[in-house]
Amino acid sequence: MIPCSRAGNSxxxxxxxxxxxxxxxxxxxxxxxxxxxxxxxxxxxxPVQYSGVTEEHKAVRTACGLFDVSHMGELEMRGVYxxxxxxxxxxxxxxxxxxxxAIYTCCCNPEGTILDDLIVYRATKDRYMIVCNASNHDKxxxxxxxxxxxxxxxxxxxxxxxxxxxxxxxxxxVLDKAGDVRHVLALPAFGFADARILNVDVTxxxxxxxxxxxxxxxxxxxxxxxxxxxxxxxxxxxxxxPCGLAAxxxxxxxxxxxxxxxxxxxxxNPLEAGLAWTVKFDKGDFVGREVLMNxxxxxxxxxxxxxxxxxRGIARHxxxxxxxxxxxxxxxxxxxxxxxxxxNIGLGYVPVGNDAIGTPILVDCRGKDVEAVIVKTxxxxxxx
Amino acid sequence: MSVHVPDxxxxxxxxxxxxxxxxxxxxxxxxxxxxxxxxxxxVELPKVxxxxxxxxxxxxxxxxxxxxxxxxxxxxxxxEVNEALSSNPELVxxxxxxxxxxxxxxxxxxKSVESLMDPAAYRKHLEAEAH
Numbered sequence: 001m002i003p004c005s006r007a008g009n010s011x012x013x014x015x016x017x018x019x020x021x022x023x024x025x026x027x028x029x030x031x032x033x034x035x036x037x038x039x040x041x042x043x044x045x046x047p048v049q050y051s052g053v054t055e056e057h058k059a060v061r062t063a064c065g066l067f068d069v070s071h072m073g074e075l076e077m078r079g080v081y082x083x084x085x086x087x088x089x090x091x092x093x094x095x096x097x098x099x100x101x102a103i104y105t106c107c108c109n110p111e112g113t114i115l116d117d118l119i120v121y122r123a124t125k126d127r128y129m130i131v132c133n134a135s136n137h138d139k140x141x142x143x144x145x146x147x148x149x150x151x152x153x154x155x156x157x158x159x160x161x162x163x164x165x166x167x168x169x170x171x172x173x174v175l176d177k178a179g180d181v182r183h184v185l186a187l188p189a190f191g192f193a194d195a196r197i198l199n200v201d202v203t204x205x206x207x208x209x210x211x212x213x214x215x216x217x218x219x220x221x222x223x224x225x226x227x228x229x230x231x232x233x234x235x236x237x238x239x240x241x242p243c244g245l246a247a248x249x250x251x252x253x254x255x256x257x258x259x260x261x262x263x264x265x266x267x268x269n270p271l272e273a274g275l276a277w278t279v280k281f282d283k284g285d286f287v288g289r290e291v292l293m294n295x296x297x298x299x300x301x302x303x304x305x306x307x308x309x310x311x312r313g314i315a316r317h318x319x320x321x322x323x324x325x326x327x328x329x330x331x332x333x334x335x336x337x338x339x340x341x342x343x344n345i346g347l348g349y350v351p352v353g354n355d356a357i358g359t360p361i362l363v364d365c366r367g368k369d370v371e372a373v374i375v376k377t378x379x380x381x382x383x384x
Numbered sequence: 385m386s387v388h389v390p391d392x393x394x395x396x397x398x399x400x401x402x403x404x405x406x407x408x409x410x411x412x413x414x415x416x417x418x419x420x421x422x423x424x425x426x427v428e429l430p431k432v433x434x435x436x437x438x439x440x441x442x443x444x445x446x447x448x449x450x451x452x453x454x455x456x457x458x459x460x461x462x463x464e465v466n467e468a469l470s471s472n473p474e475l476v477x478x479x480x481x482x483x484x485x486x487x488x489x490x491x492x493x494x495k496s497v498e499s500l501m502d503p504a505a506y507r508k509h510l511e512a513e514a515h
Contacts, residue, residue, distance in 0.1 A: 037420075053448045054423045246422065246449045312470075314426055314446050337425040337448050344425075366444075366451075 025070035026162055026224045034242050041245060042134040044071040049244040056247035057339040060210050061382075063239030064168030066231055067248055069216070070224060073137035074161040075130040075144050079152030086120060086128050089147055089287055091270055093280040097122040102190045102205055105278050106270045107132075107140065108288030112295060114264045114273070116140050119207060121192055129157075133260045162224035166231055167214030167251075169382075170238040175204070175215060177234045184215065198230035209248060211255035211382055250336050254380035256306055256347065262317055263304060263333040263347055272300040272349065274377075302330065303355045306377035307363070308343050313370030315346035315363045322362040322369060329354055332363060340380050350374070387415040387510070390481055394457070394497055395506035401481065402457045404497050405488070409458055412485040413445065413476065416510055421447040424476045427469040429454075429487055434462045436489065438496065443486065445476070454486065458496040464488035 022045040031038060036047035047068065049056065059065045077086050087094045092105035102121040106114050116136040121129040132140040141156050148154035166175060175181055179197035184204045187193060192205035203218040219227050232240060249259065256274070258264045264273045269292060271279065279292060309315060315335030320328045335346030350361070357376050362369040393401040399417035403410040418424070426446040436442045436456035443454040465487050468475055476484035491497065501509065 037422075048449070049422055052423050250448060312426070314451070316451065339448070 023071075025068055026221050027068045027070065027164075027228050030225055030228050031068065031242070036242070036244060039245075042071060042137075044134065046071060047242070047244040049246045050242045053244070053246040053250060054339045056241050056243040057250050059239060059241035060168045060212055060243060060247065060251055061340055062169065063241070064166060064170040064174055064214070064235060065210075065241050065243035065247065066228065066235065067165040067167065067243050068163075068224075068228070069165055069248075070162040070221070071134040072158075072163050073130075073132040073134060073140065074157040074163070074218065075132065075141055076128065076155040076157055077130065077144060077148060077152055078127045078155070080126055082126055082128055082148075082152040083122075085147050085151050086130070086144075087283065087286065089143065090118065090120060091279040091286060091288065091292070092120075093283040094120050094122065094128070095283060099124055100187075100192055102192055102207060104190075106264075106275055107143070108270065108286075108292070109266065110287055110291070112269045112288040112291030113266045114260070114268055114270060115143065115266065117258060117260055117264060117275075119205075121205065131163075135261055160221050162219050162221050162227075164217045164219065164224060164227055164231070165208055165210075165214065166217065166235075167208045167210040167243075168212045170235070170240070171212070171214035174231060174235040174238050174240060178230060198227055200227050202227065209257055210251040211257070211378070211380060212251075213382075249334075250339055253334050253336055253345065253347070254338050254340055254378065256377040256379065258304075259334060268304075268349075269295055269300075271295050272302050273304045300352060302349045302351050304333065304347055304349055305355050305374050306379060307346050307348065307361060307372045308375045308379075309346070309363065309370060309372045310360075311371035313363065313365040313368065314344045315348070315365065315370075315372070319366075320364040321348045321350055322364060323354060324360045324362065326362065326369065328364075329361075335363075338379060345375075345379050346372070347377075387419060388481070389414070389416075389503050389507050389510070391503050393481070394500035394502065395509070396455065396457045396500055397509060398455045400455065400457055402497050402500055407490070407494055408463060409460070409489045409491055409497050410485050411454075411457060411487050411489060413454070413480060414506075415480045417452070418477055418480045418484070421445060421450060421452060423448050424473045427473045427476065427486070429465045429469065430462050432462055432465055436460060436462060445473075456489065457500055458489060458491045459493070460489040460491035460496075462487050463490045 031047040038045045039048045090105040119131045145154045187206045200223040208214045315332045319332040321330040330350040332348040338345045359374040399414045428444045438459040441453040
């Protein structure tokens, strides 16, 4: 799947020595050429937006968008025991995965709180790829490397692997023109396969972080510009737009996909974060199981809920959430205008008992209490 | 990077513009500020009659991703507010220097606007920020 044996990215070594300069993905020049506004993000200089977040967001909902997410971490675990080791480290059951299938999961610490959320890809029964958040790369790489010790082989492929997401209702039409991808078009959600597109050997997964149909394309670091430019060109007639981190955030928020560092972190557990479906207690022991079992038996104390602002204001991460009576009951974890709904939406934790749909709440927007109401999530779901 | 910096305005380090208009001063944010903010989704402005102090915040501009304070370029009293922005904040994106104006201040010192940066100084300030 991911091409092997390639010299490590020298910029990484340099960054380690000086510990200061931002790293660039291999698509940096492409972004600059396209007029992107570049911002520092988890040690990388990344495009936050090109033409404008609303326009990019809408392109993904109605046509298609192209994202550079090469900053994400790619880790490989291989060997006869690799599957068992990975399954012990994550909450979902990868024992049930078939070759060429991936699964979303949490990775917890022994206290049952979330170290990261991951996608685990099973290439073969002896070979797994783990995609982790860039912000958690070092932490997760250390956890997996330590667990692998003596049991299986751990390889960090982050520096040699670029990742491009092609998302939106027209995504598969664009991909179809890039090479022989019939087998990819036939994949179910979370399926993945090797393919050759635009003269580059890639691995294509039917995954994404936008709530739309689409794929994520893993390719060798230095080949990413060829894939990016090819897809941009082929996508012209399908309304493709390059999309930045800002649109990625509003797209995922509308679908209530958790963002690590905002909605989930080492102080939250999967059960209160609405990720109970990723915790499989019956699969055998795993890190955090005992504590999470206890939480499950006693019930969670708070829940991550979605809300819509009914008053005039935009909720932002960290703003206090108050009951209708004005008492602080929680905090906003994510908030933004929703380009699809034309409303201001957000996520936050509130105590169980205050979490029912329709419950009026207040969001303290920098000293001003703005009315909001708890609503059903996801805020947006694509028509099948 | 080159953004539009009209010659008939004065500027602040916080990327606001001020336009003297018969003893009063019209205030807005510059094209550079708009470019940095992206799609503007909410503008909070004070009520007419509010007294403002130079350099102190008098309102906020929120885009999809960020929130920025508005700082009064000069001390005085708010005498007019661009009410259209409350329902159409995107007017700021459409015209930073015209339909996206924010407030009109009656300055306590009519000469205070002269202490603000002229276009040449603001262009230099932008160049410095770019590096």
